[in-house]
Amino acid sequence: MKQVELKTPEASSKMMGEQEKFTELIQNLGDINIVIDSSGFILQINKAADSSLPNLNNWANKHINNFLTIESKEKFDAQLTSLSDISRIVTRSFELNHISNETGEFPVRYKGFKLNGTDNLLLVGNDLTPVAEIQKKFVNSQLALEREYTKYRSYETKYKVLVDFTTDPIILVDGFKGLIVDANPSGHQMFCLKKGKLIGQQLEKLVYWDRTDKILEVLKADALTNSTRVLPLKVNKNSVKVRIVPAVFRAENELCLMLKLTPIKESISPTGEFSELLKKYYENTRDSIVFTDKSGIIKYINNSFLALCNSGSDQLVLGRSFSDFLGRGIVDLKVLIDTALANGTTVPFTTQFVSTYDIKINVEITATKAFNEYGTFVCFQIRYGSSSRKQDANEIVVNEQATQKIMKLVGSAPLKELVADTNDIVEKICIETALKMTKNNRVATAEMLNLSRQSLYVKLRKYSLL
Incomplete structure (x- = not known):
C-alpha cells in the first residue's frame, strides 16, 4: 500500500514563500x-x-x-x-x-x-519610450540641420546670382592674406582671364603699387573712410586705370574686402599715338561713319553722318534704327548686318540714303564687324555713290539686254504667248539682280522682292538659278 506523505504546516508555509x-x-x-x-x-x-x-x-x-x-x-x-x-x-x-x-x-x-x-x-x-524619445530628438535635430543647410544653400545661390548678374567688376579679397577668394564674370573679364583663374591670386600682384605701405591696408583704410582710389591694374602686360570702391566686413571669423572696379577708359589701347590718329580720322573724315549694335540700333556717329542726314544734334539720331535712313529700310539693313557678321566685312553696297527731310541720295555702304569686351558692333562707312550718268548707262545696258531677248522671240509665237514669255524674262532679270545685290543671300532676296522664301525657291528652280 502506497504511503501518502502529509505536508506539515511548516512545509506549506515554505512553499508559499517560494511561490511569492x-x-x-x-x-x-x-x-x-x-x-x-x-x-x-x-x-x-x-x-x-x-x-x-x-x-x-x-x-x-x-x-x-x-x-x-x-x-x-x-x-x-x-x-x-x-x-x-x-x-x-x-x-x-x-x-x-x-x-x-x-x-x-x-x-x-x-x-x-x-x-x-x-x-x-x-x-x-x-x-523603449526613452530610446524612442532620444531617436525622436535625433531625427528632429537632423531635420533642423537639413533646414539650416537648405537655408544656407538658398543664401549662397542668391549671393552667386546677385554677384554674377552685376555688370560691374567685383572681386572679394581675404582681409588678412590678400588672396582673391571670389570674383564675378565681369571681374574676370577685367583681367582678361577665364572664369575661376582669378581665384587664389595675390591682389598686390595685380596692381601697380610702388609705395612702402601695403595695398591691402590702404584699401581697408579707404573702406572705413568711404573713400575711393584710382589705381592702374596689370592686364596682359598693359596698364588699365580703374576706380576702386572698397567695402570691408566680417563673416564669422573672416575679414573680407569687397572691391568694385570701374574702368576709367572704355578700352585698352596698345599705343596712345595710334589711338589718337584713329580718333582724328573718325572726327575729320568726309565719309559718314556709324556704329550700331547687332540689331541695327545706332550707338555712335561722327559729324559727317550728322551732315548727311541733315540733323542738328546727335541726340536726334542716337538710339534710332539705322534702317530709318536706308532706301529699302530693314531689307538693306538685314543684308548688310548678316553679311558683316558672317564674313567680317562687306563689299560696297549700293542703295539710297534717306535724310531726316526725306531727301534721297545714292550712296555706297561698307559694313564691318567690330567687337570689344563690351559687345559686338557693326561699323558702317557711307560714301556718295556713282554719278547718275553711270547709273543710267548701267540701266541702258540692262534694258538693251532685255530688249534683245524679247526681239528674238518675235515671230516664234502668237503675241499673247510672247507677252507671257516677256513677263518670265523680266521676272528672271529682277531675281538675278536682287541676288547680285544681296550677294546671293536668299532670305534678303525674298524680303527685297516681297516674296515668301518658298515662292522664291520655286522661281529659282523654274529659271534654273539654284
Whole structure:
C-alpha cells in the first residue's frame, strides 16, 4: 500500500514563500510582464514599480490585439505561431507598439517564454519610450540641420546670382592674406582671364603699387573712410586705370574686402599715338561713319553722318534704327548686318540714303564687324555713290539686254504667248539682280522682292538659278 506523505504546516508555509519569491522575481524581470494563453488573451499583467508606463490593469482578461497597432498585430501573430512549435520554448526579441488612451503609442521590446506544464506564455518586456524619445530628438535635430543647410544653400545661390548678374567688376579679397577668394564674370573679364583663374591670386600682384605701405591696408583704410582710389591694374602686360570702391566686413571669423572696379577708359589701347590718329580720322573724315549694335540700333556717329542726314544734334539720331535712313529700310539693313557678321566685312553696297527731310541720295555702304569686351558692333562707312550718268548707262545696258531677248522671240509665237514669255524674262532679270545685290543671300532676296522664301525657291528652280 502506497504511503501518502502529509505536508506539515511548516512545509506549506515554505512553499508559499517560494511561490511569492517566484512571483516577485517574475514581476521584476521587465518593465512590463504579461501572461497570455495560447490564443492571446491576457491572464495576468503587471509592471515594475519604477516603470514610467501608464496603468495597465484594464488590460486583464482582454485580447492583447486590442492594445496593439495594426503593424504590431501581424508581428505578434508571427511570434505566437513560432511558439506553437513544441521544440521552441523561447522567442527572439521583438518589438511591439502598444496603444494607450493616456499616453498614446509607446514601444516595448519583448521576449516570449513557454510556461512548463501549460500552454500559457510569459512575455517579458522592456519599455523603449526613452530610446524612442532620444531617436525622436535625433531625427528632429537632423531635420533642423537639413533646414539650416537648405537655408544656407538658398543664401549662397542668391549671393552667386546677385554677384554674377552685376555688370560691374567685383572681386572679394581675404582681409588678412590678400588672396582673391571670389570674383564675378565681369571681374574676370577685367583681367582678361577665364572664369575661376582669378581665384587664389595675390591682389598686390595685380596692381601697380610702388609705395612702402601695403595695398591691402590702404584699401581697408579707404573702406572705413568711404573713400575711393584710382589705381592702374596689370592686364596682359598693359596698364588699365580703374576706380576702386572698397567695402570691408566680417563673416564669422573672416575679414573680407569687397572691391568694385570701374574702368576709367572704355578700352585698352596698345599705343596712345595710334589711338589718337584713329580718333582724328573718325572726327575729320568726309565719309559718314556709324556704329550700331547687332540689331541695327545706332550707338555712335561722327559729324559727317550728322551732315548727311541733315540733323542738328546727335541726340536726334542716337538710339534710332539705322534702317530709318536706308532706301529699302530693314531689307538693306538685314543684308548688310548678316553679311558683316558672317564674313567680317562687306563689299560696297549700293542703295539710297534717306535724310531726316526725306531727301534721297545714292550712296555706297561698307559694313564691318567690330567687337570689344563690351559687345559686338557693326561699323558702317557711307560714301556718295556713282554719278547718275553711270547709273543710267548701267540701266541702258540692262534694258538693251532685255530688249534683245524679247526681239528674238518675235515671230516664234502668237503675241499673247510672247507677252507671257516677256513677263518670265523680266521676272528672271529682277531675281538675278536682287541676288547680285544681296550677294546671293536668299532670305534678303525674298524680303527685297516681297516674296515668301518658298515662292522664291520655286522661281529659282523654274529659271534654273539654284
